[in-house]
Amino acid sequence: MSPELWSYIFIAIAGVFATEIWRWLGVLVGNRLSEDSEAMIWVRCVATALIAAVIAKLILNPTGVLAEVPALIRAGAALSGFAVYILSGQRILAGVAVAVLLISAALAYTA
Amino acid sequence: MPSPDTSPGLYWFLKGSRGIFSLPAMILMGSCAGFAALTLQSGLTRGEAVFMTIGIWALPAQIILTGAMHAGLNIFAAFVAVTFSSIRFMPMLAAFVPEMRTDKTPLWKLILLGHFVAITSWVFSMQHARHVPREWRLTWFAGFAVPLTLANTIIVAVGYGVLSSFPPALSAVLAFMTPVYFMQSMWGSARGMVTRIAFLVGLVVGPALTPVAPQLDIFYAGIGGGTAVYLIDRWRRSRRGTV
Numbered sequence: 001m002s003p004e005l006w007s008y009i010f011i012a013i014a015g016v017f018a019t020e021i022w023r024w025l026g027v028l029v030g031n032r033l034s035e036d037s038e039a040m041i042w043v044r045c046v047a048t049a050l051i052a053a054v055i056a057k058l059i060l061n062p063t064g065v066l067a068e069v070p071a072l073i074r075a076g077a078a079l080s081g082f083a084v085y086i087l088s089g090q091r092i093l094a095g096v097a098v099a100v101l102l103i104s105a106a107l108a109y110t111a
Numbered sequence: 112m113p114s115p116d117t118s119p120g121l122y123w124f125l126k127g128s129r130g131i132f133s134l135p136a137m138i139l140m141g142s143c144a145g146f147a148a149l150t151l152q153s154g155l156t157r158g159e160a161v162f163m164t165i166g167i168w169a170l171p172a173q174i175i176l177t178g179a180m181h182a183g184l185n186i187f188a189a190f191v192a193v194t195f196s197s198i199r200f201m202p203m204l205a206a207f208v209p210e211m212r213t214d215k216t217p218l219w220k221l222i223l224l225g226h227f228v229a230i231t232s233w234v235f236s237m238q239h240a241r242h243v244p245r246e247w248r249l250t251w252f253a254g255f256a257v258p259l260t261l262a263n264t265i266i267v268a269v270g271y272g273v274l275s276s277f278p279p280a281l282s283a284v285l286a287f288m289t290p291v292y293f294m295q296s297m298w299g300s301a302r303g304m305v306t307r308i309a310f311l312v313g314l315v316v317g318p319a320l321t322p323v324a325p326q327l328d329i330f331y332a333g334i335g336g337g338t339a340v341y342l343i344d345r346w347r348r349s350r351r352g353t354v
Contacts, residue, residue: 004156007156007159007180008158008159008162010180010186010189011159011162011163011166011167011176011180012162012166013186013190014176014179014186014189014190014193015163015166015167015172015173015176015189015193016166016167017190018172018189018190018193018194018197019167019168019169019172019193019194019197019200020226021194022194022197022198022199022200022201022204023200023201023204023222023225023226023228024222024225025201025204026200026201026202026203026204026205026207026208026225027204027205027208027218027221027222027225029201029204029205030204030205030206030207030208030209030221031208031212031218031221033205033208033209034209035209035210038345040206040209041305041341041344041345042337042338042341043202043205043206044206044302044305044306044309045305045306045309045337045338045340045341045344046202046206046309046333046334046337046338046341047202047203047205047206047333047337048206048297048301048306048309048310048313048337049309049310049312049313049316049332049333049336049337049340050199050202050203050313050329050330050332050333050334050337051199051203051230051233051234051293051297051310051313051333052297052309052310052311052312052313052314052317052332053313053314053316053317053318053320053328053329053332053333053336054171054199054230054290054293054317054329055290055293055294055297055313055314056290056313056314056315056317056318057317057318057321057328057329058286058289058290059287059290059291060318060321061318061321062283062286062287063174063286064279064282064283064286065279065280065282065283066283066286066287069283074287077287077291078287078290078291078294081291081294081295082291082294082295082298085295085298086298090295090298090299092134092292092295092296092299093134095291095295096134096288096291096292096295099287099288099291100284100287100288100291103283103284103287104280104284107280107283107284
C-alpha cells in the first residue's frame with residue numbers, strides 16, 4: 001500500500017471513526033428521549049457540565065503562546081469578561097471585548 | 112429572502128445560514144486558519160488537512176490526531192487518544208437530538224446531520240433553536256452547520272501553505288476567545304437554574320480532575336458533576352412534591 005493511501009486510512013480510522021462513533025451513539029440515545037422526561041434533565045445536566053469542563057480546560061491548559069500568560073491572569077480575564085457580560089444585561093460582544101482586551105494586554109506584557 | 116409561507120424549507124435553511132456571519136462562526140474560522148498552519152508545520156499534506164477537517168469536524172480531535180501523526184504514533188494509540196477526546200459527543204448529541212427532531216424525523220437524517228455537530232454549532236443551536244418552529248429546526252440547523260463546515264474546509268484548503276506560520280499573538284487571542292465566548296453563550300442559553308448550576312460545577316470540577324485523570328477529566332466532570340447536580344435537584348423537587 002502506498003504511504004499516502006495509508007495516511008488517509010489512518011485518519012479515517014483513528015480520526016473519523018474514533019469521533020463519529022460517539023456522535024452515532026449520542027443520536028441513538030437522544031432519539032429515545034422525550035424532551036420533558038426526567039432522563040432528559042439528567043442528559044442536559046451532564047452535557048452542560050461537560051462543555052463547562054471543556055471551557056475551563058481551554059482556559060487553564062492552553063497550548064502555544066497563551067500558555068506563557070500565568071493561569072491566574074487567564075482565569076481572571078475570562079471571569080472579568082463574564083462579569084461584564086452579566087452586568088451589561090448579557091451583551092456577549094461587551095463581555096468578549098473586555099476579556100480580549102485584558103488578555104491582549106497580558107500577552108503584550110509577557111512577550 | 113423567500114417567504115416563510117410559500118417556501119418555508121428554503122426560508123429556514125437560509126435563516127440558519129445567516130449564522131455563518133455570527134461571532135462564534137468567525138472565531139471558529141480563525142481557529143481553522145490556525146489549524147491549517149499547524150498541519151503544515153506538522154508535515155501533513157493539504158489533502159490530509161482537508162480530509163481531517165471535513166471528516167472529523169472536531170478541532171480538539173483534529174489537533175490531537177495531527178500531533179499523533181507528527182509523533183509517529185501507531186494507529187491504536189492514535190485512535191485511543193482521539194476517541195477519549197471525542198466521548199463528549201455522546202451526551203452532546205443526546206441532548207441535541209430531542210430539541211431538534213419531531214416524531215416523524217427519520218433516524219438517517221439525524222445520523223447524517225449529527226456529523227455537523229461540534230461545540231460551536233452545538234452551543235449556537237441550543238441557544239437559538241427555540242425560536243425556530245419545531246418542524247423546521249433540523250432544516251435551520253442544516254442551513255447553519257453544513258455551510259459552516261464547508262466554509263471552514265475551504266479555509267483549511269486555501270489557508271494551507273498561505274499561512275505557513277499563523278501570527279502567534281493572533282492565535283493566542285483566538286484560542287482565548289473560543290472558551291470566553293462559549294462561557295457566556297452557554298450561560299445565556301442555559302435553561303433554568305439546574306443547568307446553570309451544572310455549568311458552574313463543570314467549570315470547577317473539570318480543572319480539579321485534570322491532575323488525577325488528564326485524558327478523561329472532562330468526561331468524569333460531565334458524568335459525575337452533571338449527575339450530582341441532577342440528583343440534588345431531583346431530591347429538592349421531591350421534597351416539594353413535584354417529581
